[in-house]
Amino acid sequence: MEIKLAREMGFCFGVRRAVEMMEQEAVVGRPIASLGSVVHNPQVVGRLGERGVAVVRSLDEVGERRLAITAHGVGPAVYEEAARRGLEVVDTTCPIVTRAQQWAKRMVEQGFALIVFGDPQHKEVRGILGWAGGKAITLQDEAELDTLPDDLPSKIAVLAQTTHTEAKFTSFIHRLLQRRLHRLSELRVINTLCNATTGQQAAALELAQEVDVMIVVGGRESANTRHLAEICTEAGVPTHHIETAAELDPAWFTPSARVGVTAGASTPDFAIAEVLERLRQIDAELVTSGRREGSPR
Ligand code: SF4
Known part of the structure; x- marks a missing residue:
């Protein structure tokens, strides 16, 4: 053979960075509650668990521990609630995800209708939607472009879940232009692919x-x-x-x-x-x- x-x-640099940050913080001796799995990999989660990094589903489960934000990032509401509860935060959000979040926020503030091409259930996408103030539309498949409402603003911005493929994002943009060019005054494509x-x-x-x-x-x-x-x-x-x-x-x-x-x-x-x-x-x-x-x- x-x-x-x-x-x-x-391991990409973002995941390696997140895992190393959690390992270093756990060494300090105070336990960490990670809001969701640091990565979608059971072996890594298991090893971190042995070092004192537990996975929790909500802020209610954090208790006295420090709160870790995973590489996928979260919306601003989580930071606000953590601050209100006085939680110490270990933020391992990947910088590439942070960039996508900031673009989402900026485009909505500038009056664009924001389309996020990705899985609406995925943690990273949910975080990006949070930074868009809940005003973005998520489309998982290019066929869903045909269901966009006619009265959408004529300024549209599009970004993608960072892990999408180039081929699918390109095809998505192509179909968007085919379907809606006559309704557009401006189209911003933010390349958020990693x-x-x-x-x-x-x-x-x-x-x-x-x-x-x-x-x-x-x-x-x-x-x-x-x-x-x-x-x-x-x-x-x-x-x-x-x-x-x-x-x-x-x-x-x-x-x-x-x-x-x-x-x-x-x-x-x-x-x-x-x-x-x-x-x-x-x-x-x-x-x-x-x-x-x-x-x-
Ligand atoms: S955005 Fe890229 S570098 Fe960052 S965690 Fe995701 S795959 Fe890794």
């Missing part, structure tokens, strides 16, 4: 075109990991999205298979290392058992 790695994969994510997506696509099977490592709840798996699947290569090395199935491989490995921006180095170790074991087992070659499943 030939194992090839994507030239860009794994370079770390788009770089990983390009690297995953490049690798998918060179191999027989792709392994995408990362949390199932991780939007950017799921996008990587989609990109590889759309490239026509059999793709398996796994969270841990234990999920690797030897039946996916043949002794001569070229196996590509990539990982989402929230996937820690140790999870990738465990997957590579298990792949090498499987390779050795396949060679030893002299398994007949066939196409990977």
Whole structure:
């Protein structure tokens, strides 16, 4: 088996920064309550839990602990409520997300109708909507552009969830122009896509075109990991999205298979290392058992 790695994969700078900040703060000895999981990766959350970083769902559960804001960011109401309760805040919001939040605020203040292209349930998007004062419209799919009300202001600003793909955002803008150009006096497209994510997506696509099977490592709840798996699947290569090395199935491989490995921006180095170790074991087992070659499943 030939194992090839994507030239860009794994922890992005924003997630690495958030995890390191929480680890450093937890070392101080006072426990931290993280408002939601620091990243969509159960292994990372588990390790932080051992160091005194607990996950809470609301400010009511924080108690005497310090409150950590995750890399996804939150809306201004959370900061205001934390201040009202006298909570000490450890803010690990990724600077790229902060930039998207500030653009949302600015565009609404300037009288633009703001469209956010993303998943309305995703934490990052909910935070951005908060900075837009609840005045933004969220569209998850470009087909939803056809449902926009006719009486929308003629000045429209658009930004995207940071982990969206370039191809989908481009297509979204294209369709918006096709449908509404005659109603627009001004269109502002704010490129809020994260370079770390788009770089990983390009690297995953490049690798998918060179191999027989792709392994995408990362949390199932991780939007950017799921996008990587989609990109590889759309490239026509059999793709398996796994969270841990234990999920690797030897039946996916043949002794001569070229196996590509990539990982989402929230996937820690140790999870990738465990997957590579298990792949090498499987390779050795396949060679030893002299398994007949066939196409990977
Ligand atoms: S994927 Fe990009 S925006 Fe999200 S945390 Fe990482 S660096 Fe920040």
